[in-house]
Amino acid sequence: MQIVMNAPAARHFDAAVLSRAAVAQGRRPAGVGSVRTLDKDEELFAEGDPAVSFYRVTQGVVRTSKLLSDGRRQIDAFHFPGDVFGVEAGAEHRFSAEAASAATVIAYRRRDLDDLLFDETFSREVLGAMMHALERAQRHMLLLGRKSAIEKIATFLVDMAERLAGADAVELPMSRLDIADHLGLTIETVSRSLTELERKGVIDVPASRRTIVLRDKAALARLNG
Amino acid sequence: MQIVMNAPAARHFDAAVLSRAAVAQGRRPAGVGSVRTLDKDEELFAEGDPAVSFYRVTQGVVRTSKLLSDGRRQIDAFHFPGDVFGVEAGAEHRFSAEAASAATVIAYRRRDLDDLLFDETFSREVLGAMMHALERAQRHMLLLGRKSAIEKIATFLVDMAERLAGADAVELPMSRLDIADHLGLTIETVSRSLTELERKGVIDVPASRRTIVLRDKAALARLNG
DNA sequence: CGCTTCCTTGATTTACTTCAAAAAGTGTGG
DNA sequence: CCACACTTTTTGAAGTAAATCAAGGAAGCG
Numbered sequence: 012m013q014i015v016m017n018a019p020a021a022r023h024f025d026a027a028v029l030s031r032a033a034v035a036q037g038r039r040p041a042g043v044g045s046v047r048t049l050d051k052d053e054e055l056f057a058e059g060d061p062a063v064s065f066y067r068v069t070q071g072v073v074r075t076s077k078l079l080s081d082g083r084r085q086i087d088a089f090h091f092p093g094d095v096f097g098v099e100a101g102a103e104h105r106f107s108a109e110a111a112s113a114a115t116v117i118a119y120r121r122r123d124l125d126d127l128l129f130d131e132t133f134s135r136e137v138l139g140a141m142m143h144a145l146e147r148a149q150r151h152m153l154l155l156g157r158k159s160a161i162e163k164i165a166t167f168l169v170d171m172a173e174r175l176a177g178a179d180a181v182e183l184p185m186s187r188l189d190i191a192d193h194l195g196l197t198i199e200t201v202s203r204s205l206t207e208l209e210r211k212g213v214i215d216v217p218a219s220r221r222t223i224v225l226r227d228k229a230a231l232a233r234l235n236g
Numbered sequence: 237m238q239i240v241m242n243a244p245a246a247r248h249f250d251a252a253v254l255s256r257a258a259v260a261q262g263r264r265p266a267g268v269g270s271v272r273t274l275d276k277d278e279e280l281f282a283e284g285d286p287a288v289s290f291y292r293v294t295q296g297v298v299r300t301s302k303l304l305s306d307g308r309r310q311i312d313a314f315h316f317p318g319d320v321f322g323v324e325a326g327a328e329h330r331f332s333a334e335a336a337s338a339a340t341v342i343a344y345r346r347r348d349l350d351d352l353l354f355d356e357t358f359s360r361e362v363l364g365a366m367m368h369a370l371e372r373a374q375r376h377m378l379l380l381g382r383k384s385a386i387e388k389i390a391t392f393l394v395d396m397a398e399r400l401a402g403a404d405a406v407e408l409p410m411s412r413l414d415i416a417d418h419l420g421l422t423i424e425t426v427s428r429s430l431t432e433l434e435r436k437g438v439i440d441v442p443a444s445r446r447t448i449v450l451r452d453k454a455a456l457a458r459l460n461g
Numbered sequence: 462c463g464c465t466t467c468c469t470t471g472a473t474t475t476a477c478t479t480c481a482a483a484a485a486g487t488g489t490g491g
Numbered sequence: 492c493c494a495c496a497c498t499t500t501t502t503g504a505a506g507t508a509a510a511t512c513a514a515g516g517a518a519g520c521g
Binding site: 079100142145195 | 367373419
């Protein structure tokens, strides 16, 4: 993988490496980066790897997670096109990152914390990404610590609907296992909760089981706890 | 409460408002701030309040938390002397802050995200605090989502021992209810887990019940999951 | 198609909660 | 300093949400 240094002298950017999503949103990356394509479940980096780069998703979904010694997993976030992840204060990545679906990312060479602070070229977007990650983490702690299974699923669906900008149908790009490991549940409970919401008429889960039709968003919002 | 603006022209700092702890640790604040003393359970700010200031603890412990509509609470973090909290990207605080014990904080006037990015006077310490908060939040999600009650308590005790720098006895400054709401448990389960750890000989809980003696740190670490 | 993977459903178990009460600790005023 | 009231913590018994164990069905794929 080739990493292009984002030297101050090279503060233009190469349109070729920009995602359509980023362009569409009027965003620019923190510098010039290298494209990396990932198959489903392919690992981008592991917990403890040296944090050489940070990343922006351009296609597909990337999950970041932590493992317990016996294999229990917590997915702290799913990253969609436009999202920046993998920014670290220290020398190492504190979680692993894998493609939750086939995905493409752009890698940007990381800078030191000192550079981040005093280098004007450091994009507000990266700091924004960090604050956004913190905000989401704090909301997610409330979910993990205090919500019931149904409330977790309802919150998750509303969240996905917002992020995927789907009118009233969400095409979930990740497996039930990924959802379970994100919400602190088992796949069985995820499945049963979805069935229960369907029985109540709040959602509809057609054949493929990957698409969720949000029948009653108000009811879903009420179930958020 | 008086807030002193941290204008670039006033980049000295007033020793009078520095905590002994901060001085002892060779730290300096991000600027000049105003001291605020809090009684136990006194509120510093509520979720949704305009984020006028951010804070540094100088004495005691401050808890930051979020509530669900029916009152269920998740304490996302306890802040000890030296810790900075309440830094926000947006206009509002996203959680409330109260004193978990009698406490003193210094309030610093917040800046806008843009200022944070391009103002050289923005302390690396504040960015450091943010990254630290994110790191802790990510570890805490793993705890909330995937650890058992005993593992949660063991992790919490090891954590407190590190942060309070107590050799092998931790004087817990917060109530069982606070601990429960931090770990996603009930007070009864917290109490039972402590009793269980005591029965196993891993800890000792003398009379006052606020001090925990860590008898077997290795065993505790093993119980972290 | 047939094979594999993913998802759902059912039966049972269990970790944790809830409800209830006792015990211990802390504070206050006489 | 003690008695009384209040708060916090512990302990016990019963209930329950979600996990685990175990098949069965569907969907996707070569």
